[in-house]
Amino acid sequence: IIGEHGDAYPDLVAMAHGLGVQHAVAFPGRLSTADKVAAYQRAALLAQATIYEGFGVSIAEAMACGLPVVTSPRGAVVEVVGDAGRLVEPDDADGMAREIAALLDDPAEGTRLGRVGRARVEANFSHAAHRAGLAQVIAAVLPGWSPPAGVL
Numbered sequence: 001i002i003g004e005h006g007d008a009y010p011d012l013v014a015m016a017h018g019l020g021v022q023h024a025v026a027f028p029g030r031l032s033t034a035d036k037v038a039a040y041q042r043a044a045l046l047a048q049a050t051i052y053e054g055f056g057v058s059i060a061e062a063m064a065c066g067l068p069v070v071t072s073p074r075g076a077v078v079e080v081v082g083d084a085g086r087l088v089e090p091d092d093a094d095g096m097a098r099e100i101a102a103l104l105d106d107p108a109e110g111t112r113l114g115r116v117g118r119a120r121v122e123a124n125f126s127h128a129a130h131r132a133g134l135a136q137v138i139a140a141v142l143p144g145w146s147p148p149a150g151v152l
């Protein structure tokens with residue numbers, strides 16, 4: 001479980017011990033960008049049951065690394081994931097487990113979703129896509145404007 005050790009960290013560690021899975025769960029904390037990318041590349045999928053998510057940066061990062069995602073339809077996650085992942089309500093533990101198991105049991109589907117997700121991030125959320133969208137907005141506000149070479 002990657003991420004800053006916040007308020008829930010002691011409860012998560014206690015839960016892992018209570019379930020007898022502490023040997024199979026690691027809590028490395030916050031990772032450098034390189035270590036995070038390496039972790040995404042080693043993973044089979046990203047599972048993130050979320051109650052509130054403004055955008056879903058970790059979801060987009062995982063998709064950019066070609067991982068299929070199982071997450072919740074909250075905030076902008078639906079727009080980020082599109083048809084490149086599985087959406088399950090955050091309080092539906094059985095549904096989340098089913099979707100995770102289904103993807104682990106069907107690596108070809110996981111690979112397909114990973115490809116679709118990476119293409120979706122490149123098309124919609126990359127720096128190039130952002131620059132192109134910004135140029136369109138500026139051109140709409142300032143008719144006749146075109147960006148100087150190399151700016152956008």
